[in-house]
Amino acid sequence: MHPDGRFRVEDREVLLDFLRAHPFVTIAASVGGRPFVAQSPVVIRDLDGEIALDFHLSRGNVLTPHLTQGFRAVVLAAGLDAYISPDWYESADQVPTWNYQSVEAEGSVAPLNDAELIALLDDLSAQEEARLLPKPPWTRDKMKPGKFEALLRGIMGGRLFVERLDGTFKLSQNKNDADRLGAARGLGEHPIARLMRDL
Secondary structure: OOOHHHHEEEHHHHHHHHHHHEEEEEEEEOOEEEEEEEEOOOEEEEOEEEEEEEEEEEOOOOOOHHOOOOOOOEEEEEEEEEEEEEOOOOOOOOOOOOEEEEEEEEEEEEOOHHHHHHHHHHHHHHHHHHHHHOOOOOOOHHHHOHHHHHOOOOEEEEEEEEEEEEEEEEEOOOOOHHHHHHHHHHOOOOOOHHHHOOO
16 A cells, blocks of 8 residues: 555445455465455455455466465555656656555455355446446346356356455645646546545
8 A cells, every 4th residue: 555644444334345446456466475466346244243255266277276275465455546747747756656546455365165156256246237227137047047047167266355355545635725626627537626626
């Protein structure tokens, strides 16, 4: 996360809402001294007050063989981002920068059992199909008998138990109002400009 505390977001509900809105994450782990990266959509679980992120990986993914014994990982959800030109500031002698939103979750990863993996896939489909309303939701009931079970053999599920949840919403909070609003004007209709104006 960015070291400047002015960009830090610590409100758990704000961070979880961000993860819900940006569920396709990058999973980074170091196993046996070697770095690995994978990408997967996640479903947020509230397990008696403990937050977990459920995900699935292809059996051929480099991280999948390590799910059985578990590992520590960091999950990164990225949101909006935009280059900020120093020409947009009112103040002189500025440098280019980048505004962005991201959330990190860190914790231990354990494998999902078969029932948990099926629940994850059903919940993930429901989560994403809801974004497509009024389209009638797709469910696996639309598949031929046995097809879902056959495809299930090609993936493995994991659960990250969230021990640390942090966010960086870098929106020019370190600039004076004239510079921040000038940068927002420079961005025009870019969606991050609205967030910068609404600070």
